[in-house]
Amino acid sequence: MLLLNELNITNHNNKMVNNRTFCISGSIFSRYKTVINLDIVDSVEDIINVIIKRIKDDMKNYPRILLELDREEKKFHIHDYKFGDILMSEPEQIFYVCSHC
Numbered sequence: 001m002l003l004l005n006e007l008n009i010t011n012h013n014n015k016m017v018n019n020r021t022f023c024i025s026g027s028i029f030s031r032y033k034t035v036i037n038l039d040i041v042d043s044v045e046d047i048i049n050v051i052i053k054r055i056k057d058d059m060k061n062y063p064r065i066l067l068e069l070d071r072e073e074k075k076f077h078i079h080d081y082k083f084g085d086i087l088m089s090e091p092e093q094i095f096y097v098c099s100h101c
Contacts, residue, residue: 051097
């Protein structure tokens with residue numbers, strides 16, 4: 001579930017919010033989509049860790065699915081983008097997190 005300030009360009013203090021959308025592709029979690037504020041991460045690995053934590057939080061009532069996540073999470077990666085590329089991207093851009101390579 002997205003927080004209201006994650007949908008806006010600015011938060012209640014008129015500070016720019018630096019959100020990007022990430023979507024899983026090529027796994028049991030394909031099409032899982034989440035928005036991450038880039039001000040809370042420092043690397044692609046941090047982004048992937050936030051995504052994994054959110055999947056675990058969302059799936060905590062489904063232990064069999066979480067077993068599959070445990071098998072797949074080591075494979076998660078983002079093709080063709082370094083962290084700096086993500087930081088400088090347009091806010092509307094969607095980045096795909098792959099797990100099938």
